[in-house]
Ligand SMILES: O=P(O)(O)OC[C@H]1O[C@H](OP(=O)(O)OP(=O)(O)O)[C@H](O)[C@@H]1O
């Protein structure tokens with residue numbers, strides 16, 4: 167189960183971004199190159215754990231949610247909506263603030279309206295800053311969130327999402343230290 171993802175995670179280098187131990191992996195960074203078979207493995211797994219038929223659009227966040235979310239879109243024919251890091255000044259655009267363990271910035275939602283049913287797919291949840299801000303904005307917009315899926319999880323950020331009534335599905339949970347990456351859990355194996 168998710169063998170390519172697990173093996174590559176264990177072999178990920180870790181660097182410092184300020185105080186933050188940052189792992190580098192194809193799915194979360196596009197570095198080194200992304201193995202399409204690994205993306206396929208992840209997309210297949212996600213399709214087993216979510217009810218995709220009810221979804222109007224697959225929602226992801228620039229940049230590194232895109233490879234997996236796009237694979238799901240291609241497999242299902244369901245449109246892809248990308249939350250961008252730059253504004254387009256279109257009517258209905260919603261701005262939110264993103265904060266991660268190593269960066270702060272703005273995100274912009276376009277193309278969604280009240281009543282739309284989405285699943286959110288992202289590459290990593292860590293502090294939860296990104297997904298919490300996104301979930302709050304979508305709730306204010308009246309967008310229905312059917313599932314939140316993160317390929318990789320680290321830290322406790324997901325607990326704050328739970329407080330918002332959202333139970334994220336985290337495919338592989340890891341610990342990251344200066345020594346490297348350790349696998350803690352695989353979704354479905356709890
Ligand atoms: O739980 P958090 O602490 O918020 O971290 C998770 C976020 O960090 C990364 O995004 P980043 O802004 O680095 O962008 P990228 O996808 O362009 O690399 C990742 O893609 C998540 O969106």
Ligand code: HPA
Nearest residue numbers: 187188189190194290292
């Ligand atoms: O350590 C990380 N590596 C890659 N992407 C990330 N997004 C949040 N934390 C990380």
